[in-house]
Amino acid sequence: MSKSKFVYVIYILxxxxxxxxxxxxxxxxxxxxxxxxxxxxxxxxxxxxxxSSTKEVRLVGEVIESDPPRRLVITWAFASDAxxxxxxxxxxxxxxxxxxxxxxxxTHDELEPGSEMERGITEGWPxxxxxxxxxxxxxxxxxxxxxxx
Amino acid sequence: xxxxxxxxxxxxxxxxxxxALADPSRRKLLDLLYSTNGQTLGExxxxxxxxxxxxxxxxxxxxxxxxxxxxWRGREKLHHLNPVPLYEIYERWIAKFExxxxxxxxxxxxRVEGGKG
Numbered sequence: 001m002s003k004s005k006f007v008y009v010i011y012i013l014x015x016x017x018x019x020x021x022x023x024x025x026x027x028x029x030x031x032x033x034x035x036x037x038x039x040x041x042x043x044x045x046x047x048x049x050x051x052s053s054t055k056e057v058r059l060v061g062e063v064i065e066s067d068p069p070r071r072l073v074i075t076w077a078f079a080s081d082a083x084x085x086x087x088x089x090x091x092x093x094x095x096x097x098x099x100x101x102x103x104x105x106x107t108h109d110e111l112e113p114g115s116e117m118e119r120g121i122t123e124g125w126p127x128x129x130x131x132x133x134x135x136x137x138x139x140x141x142x143x144x145x146x147x148x149x
Numbered sequence: 150x151x152x153x154x155x156x157x158x159x160x161x162x163x164x165x166x167x168x169a170l171a172d173p174s175r176r177k178l179l180d181l182l183y184s185t186n187g188q189t190l191g192e193x194x195x196x197x198x199x200x201x202x203x204x205x206x207x208x209x210x211x212x213x214x215x216x217x218x219x220x221w222r223g224r225e226k227l228h229h230l231n232p233v234p235l236y237e238i239y240e241r242w243i244a245k246f247e248x249x250x251x252x253x254x255x256x257x258x259x260r261v262e263g264g265k266g
């Protein structure tokens with residue numbers, strides 16, 4: 001069965017450097033995402049996505065490509081699937097300047113259609129990206145997981 | 150000025166989304182992409198009773214409103230549903246009113262039950 005792919009785009013009034021930092025610095029991600037993204041973000045390094053309050057490691061992966069502040073590509077898997085390569089999905093962040101704004105494109109592919117990961121990310125990305133935009137433009141994130149069970 | 154510019158651009162973005170949604174064919178295109186993401190113009194046009202050119206114009210308007218994102222697979226242009234602006238509208242226009250309705254219901258409950266909350 002072919003793997004599925006989702007593409008999310010958001011325009012943010014910010015500098016590309018700020019957007020790249022907001023994705024990779026745990027003291028920033030915890031403010032709008034409620035999770036810490038932890039890595040040195042060098043190619044080949046591991047990264048993890050940790051719930052900021054419970055410290056539970058939710059996601060793990062590897063840095064495939066890192067070209068700050070333009071592009072970051074990582075693999076993305078539930079911590080419980082760390083050893084199962086077949087369940088590793090891939091996320092690319094592309095940051096381009098468009099006039100005074102930044103166009104952030106998140107391409108999430110290598111997803112198994114109908115999987116828990118696919119359901120999770122299709123609900124998650126619009127929330128996380130809206131919260132990121134609000135955080136960078138106004139200093140106030142949205143309550144990112146409101147209403148999520 | 151920065152803040153004003155930000156509010157202005159947000160208003161324009163929102164206008165574009167509502168205008169894009171104000172057409173049944175464009176809503177149908179979004180539904181088609183919701184059921185199968187990443188389709189070509191040709192695949193999408195099969196489901197609509199209009200010329201390819203008209204479908205292409207609708208897709209351009211949806212892309213302009215950032216409701217679809219496109220990328221290339223070889224020579225094929227693929228269209229992906231981008232629900233991010235819809236979530237922003239949900240946050241701005243729906244969640245807020247839901248919250249106030251919940252508060253109103255809670256206050257009603259307190260009054261009816263004669264408690265102090």
